[in-house]
Each structure stands twice: as structure tokens, then as C-alpha cells.
Amino acid sequence: MADGDYWTTRHEDGWQVKREGASRASSVHGTQAEAWEECKRLARGAKCEAYLQGEDGQIRERNTYGHDPRDIPG
Structure with missing residues (x-):
């Protein structure tokens, strides 16, 4: 994982x-869906990754913005 x-x-x-690495939240939302949309928006702007962690602590979804090291198109 890249810092940030x-x-x-x-x-x-x-x-x-x-x-990642921040002491305070960037934003707090009433629903997971609202928070996830904001997370993806911020990650897109910073060209980094967005992670969605479920209530059980497992990563439910992950999106990469910017450099994607895969050689597979699409």
C-alpha cells in the first residue's frame, strides 16, 4: 500500500x-455508500487507491486510480 x-x-x-497516516477523518457520513463515493472521489484526485472496509474489518472493495501496474488491458 502506498502512503496516502x-x-x-x-x-x-x-x-x-x-x-492513510492521518490522525483525523477527512469526512464523516451517515451511510457507507456516501462515504465510499467521497473516498473514491478523493482517491481519484490524488491518483492513489481507495479501500472500502466492512464492519467485519475485511476489505470489501478496492479501486486504483493513477498508475496501475497490471499489464492486462481494461
Whole structure:
């Protein structure tokens, strides 16, 4: 993982978007869907990765923006 990726995780007030290494959340949302959309938007702008972590702690989804090292088109 590159330093500075964005994560959507559970928060006491709903769901938070937090940049990796940050001490505070970038934003807090009422629903997971709202937080995930904001996470992807921020990651797109920063050309990094966005991670969606479920309530069980497992990564549910991951999107890469910017450099994707795969040699597979699409």
C-alpha cells in the first residue's frame, strides 16, 4: 500500500473517509455508500487507491486510480 491511500471505515457517527497516516477523518457520513463515493472521489484526485472496509474489518472493495501496474488491458 502506498502512503496516502484513502479508506472508508466505520466511525462512531456513521462512516468515515480517512487518508492513510492521518490522525483525523477527512469526512464523516451517515451511510457507507456516501462515504465510499467521497473516498473514491478523493482517491481519484490524488491518483492513489481507495479501500472500502466492512464492519467485519475485511476489505470489501478496492479501486486504483493513477498508475496501475497490471499489464492486462481494461
